Amino acid sequence: MTTLLLQQGPLAGSAPTNESKVEAERLREAWLAQEESVRSQSFWKETGRRFLANKVGVGAAAVVLLLVLAAIFAPLITSHDPLVGNPADRLLGVFSGGHILGTDEQGRDMFARIVYGGRLSLVAGFVPTLVAALIGTAIGVTAGMVGGLIGSGLMRAMDVLYAFPAILLAIAVGASLGPGLTNTVIAVTIVFIPPVARVAESATRRVVSREYIEAARLTGASRIRIARSQVLPNVLNDIIVYSSGLVGVAMITAASLSFLGLGSPPPAPEWGYMLNSMRGALYVEPLVAMIPGIFIFLASVAFNMASDALREAMDSRL
Amino acid sequence: MLSVILRRTALAVPTLFGVSIVVFLLMQVLPGDPVASFMTEDSTDAERQAMRAELGLDRPLPIRYFDWLTAALQGDLGYSLQRRREVLDLLTQAIGNTMVLALASAVFGIVAGVAIGFVAGIRRGSVVDRVVSVISLSGLSIPSFFLAIVLLAVFSGGLKWFPSGGAVLDEGLGTALRHLTLPVLAGSLVTMAITARVTRASVVDVYSADFIETLRAKGLSSTQINRHVMRNAISPVLTTSGVQIGALLGGSVLVETIFRWPGMGMLVFNAISSRDLLVVQGATLVIALCFVLINLAVDLAQAAIDPRVRAGVA
Numbered sequence: 001m002t003t004l005l006l007q008q009g010p011l012a013g014s015a016p017t018n019e020s021k022v023e024a025e026r027l028r029e030a031w032l033a034q035e036e037s038v039r040s041q042s043f044w045k046e047t048g049r050r051f052l053a054n055k056v057g058v059g060a061a062a063v064v065l066l067l068v069l070a071a072i073f074a075p076l077i078t079s080h081d082p083l084v085g086n087p088a089d090r091l092l093g094v095f096s097g098g099h100i101l102g103t104d105e106q107g108r109d110m111f112a113r114i115v116y117g118g119r120l121s122l123v124a125g126f127v128p129t130l131v132a133a134l135i136g137t138a139i140g141v142t143a144g145m146v147g148g149l150i151g152s153g154l155m156r157a158m159d160v161l162y163a164f165p166a167i168l169l170a171i172a173v174g175a176s177l178g179p180g181l182t183n184t185v186i187a188v189t190i191v192f193i194p195p196v197a198r199v200a201e202s203a204t205r206r207v208v209s210r211e212y213i214e215a216a217r218l219t220g221a222s223r224i225r226i227a228r229s230q231v232l233p234n235v236l237n238d239i240i241v242y243s244s245g246l247v248g249v250a251m252i253t254a255a256s257l258s259f260l261g262l263g264s265p266p267p268a269p270e271w272g273y274m275l276n277s278m279r280g281a282l283y284v285e286p287l288v289a290m291i292p293g294i295f296i297f298l299a300s301v302a303f304n305m306a307s308d309a310l311r312e313a314m315d316s317r318l
Numbered sequence: 319m320l321s322v323i324l325r326r327t328a329l330a331v332p333t334l335f336g337v338s339i340v341v342f343l344l345m346q347v348l349p350g351d352p353v354a355s356f357m358t359e360d361s362t363d364a365e366r367q368a369m370r371a372e373l374g375l376d377r378p379l380p381i382r383y384f385d386w387l388t389a390a391l392q393g394d395l396g397y398s399l400q401r402r403r404e405v406l407d408l409l410t411q412a413i414g415n416t417m418v419l420a421l422a423s424a425v426f427g428i429v430a431g432v433a434i435g436f437v438a439g440i441r442r443g444s445v446v447d448r449v450v451s452v453i454s455l456s457g458l459s460i461p462s463f464f465l466a467i468v469l470l471a472v473f474s475g476g477l478k479w480f481p482s483g484g485a486v487l488d489e490g491l492g493t494a495l496r497h498l499t500l501p502v503l504a505g506s507l508v509t510m511a512i513t514a515r516v517t518r519a520s521v522v523d524v525y526s527a528d529f530i531e532t533l534r535a536k537g538l539s540s541t542q543i544n545r546h547v548m549r550n551a552i553s554p555v556l557t558t559s560g561v562q563i564g565a566l567l568g569g570s571v572l573v574e575t576i577f578r579w580p581g582m583g584m585l586v587f588n589a590i591s592s593r594d595l596l597v598v599q600g601a602t603l604v605i606a607l608c609f610v611l612i613n614l615a616v617d618l619a620q621a622a623i624d625p626r627v628r629a630g631v632a
Contacts (some may be wrong), residue, residue: 156332156336159336160333160336160337160339160340161340163333163606163609163610163613164337164568164602164605165564165567165605165609166565166568167565167568167569167571167572168568168602168605168606169568169602171568171586172598172599173344175595175598176345177347248459252459252461256461256463256572259461260575261590272461272463275464276463279467282467282470282471282475290464290468293461293467296461296464300461301455301456301459303459304455304458305455308455
């Protein structure tokens with residue numbers, strides 16, 4: 001999925017310059033038509049229609065929505081305290097003693113912990129993806145448009161971060177910064193910036209070689225204007241598709257850090273940490289001990305399926 | 319081919335240089351005063367300054383980097399105060415175990431992934447294709463540490479088929495395989511999933527190429543055609559395999575910890591718990607170094623088997 005996008009080779013060469021007036025006029029018309037189509041909303045309507053026609057995608061999106069709503073309205077969904085439990089009720093099975101998902105090793109209600117913990121996991125999934133998408137796009141588009149020494153210098157710097165296995169880089173950054181949700185988010189963001197920058201750069205180079213960019217340049221549009229009105233709208237699809245696939249990966253990476261003790265310190269109900277702290281209960285209440293893992297899996301599958309459906313809905317235009 | 323080898327190898331040098339800068343900087347962003355742990359509450363400012371000077375912290379960053387790099391190149395990665403050992407000693411002791419586990423996982427994951435991805439690709443849209451896509455989607459979405467825990471609970475705790483952990487590699491092949499099975503399965507499912515996806519996409523791509531039509535028109539059997547498809551579809555798979563091995567090395571921190579596999583991953587985990595950051599730094603450096611070399615090897619292998627890559631066309 002993501003790997004395929006990374007392999008798009010650079011399309012070298014630029015549009016030929018033609019100085020004849022007729023050609024210039026044709027190019028100008030091409031540019032105007034392009035601005036028109038960029039502003040039109042029909043592409044997004046079409047994408048939305050295609051996405052809604054995909055049952056798997058809609059189902060996955062519904063699960064994502066459900067998780068988000070549950071996290072936001074956690075206090076309305078459960079009356080149990082996620083942080084304080086009754087030690088006498090420790091390790092109850094599912095549906096026992098008024099606990100839908102049982103209790104953990106300190107007698108805390110698992111359902112409450114999962115629902116409140118969803119806030120942390122969703123933040124760890126969305127925030128790094130969003131921030132990395134913004135920074136990565138800025139770097140990639142700049143590198144792609146400026147080109148030359150500065151452009152390739154920027155991309156070589158990104159390559160250096162690529163020389164680390166992603167999870168190891170996240171762990172190393174997390175270990176240096178110390179435990180905590182903010183540090184986890186920073187670590188995952190750093191890991192995601194280079195791949196987004198690569199996608200943005202290769203898309204930008206593809207767009208820059210098109211005729212309508214040449215046309216915009218001939219009509220005297222500034223670099224910044226070309227970047228904003230011509231390049232960005234045309235590379236955004238690639239970036240949105242790619243980044244949407246990162247949310248699930250971000251959640252798993254953050255859960256890994258939390259599992260290793262680098263997430264929010266206890267008693268915060270982070271799913272990865274819960275899974276680790278319940279390892280001892282695996283032989284007493286296996287189902288309850290696995291619940292945090294099941295939710296990480298469920299959320300990540302939902303994000304990946306929704307992302308696949310989004311890509312298909314946007315791709316079929318091409 | 320020789321010029322290709324030289325060019326690619328030369329390109330790896332600045333990358334390695336950059337890697338060393340990143341690893342060095344990682345240790346500079348540490349929150350808090352590095353001198354604090356050597357000081358008591360009634361230490362004076364002068365004593366702090368003296369300690370800073372003794373540790374070399376009063377010198378400019380580039381000079382400290384240069385000193386650190388020179389030492390690292392000579393094998394001096396520092397001394398772990400927590401473990402009372404040279405960091406390099408700890409790493410050399412652990413690296414073998416990690417390599418065995420990572421390579422076994424890579425071989426299993428890549429071979430299995432190519433096999434199911436290939437079948438799914440040539441039978442596009444069939445039931446097999448759908449089953450493979452469900453397997454690979456699940457493989458991508460399941461965290462290796464969760465899978466490891468489930469495997470442990472079922473096959474070690476419940477059925478008692480496999481040991482619960484440890485690396486016993488020198489008591490015969492059978493014992494070694496029994497200790498390897500669960501960690502390999504837990505680590506390699508993601509590898510298999512990604513490889514299967516890439517293989518399938520590549521096979522579908524090659525199948526739609528014109529030359530397949532030509533082969534069919536020439537009257538080749540489907541086995542013969544598949545052989546052609548395989549040879550043409552393997553390049554993207556090779557590209558990802560380097561990344562996969564790197565991911566397995568990095569992911570070893572999680573899998574090794576759960577299966578108490580005495581490799582670099584477990585070393586890193588223990589070092590994180592005890593805030594033994596020199597060990598984290600050293601292990602990160604060594605793993606990144608391996609990763610760069612593996613990718614270089616994959617690059618060269620690709621150039622060796624694919625003339626298009628050699629010429630820089632594909």
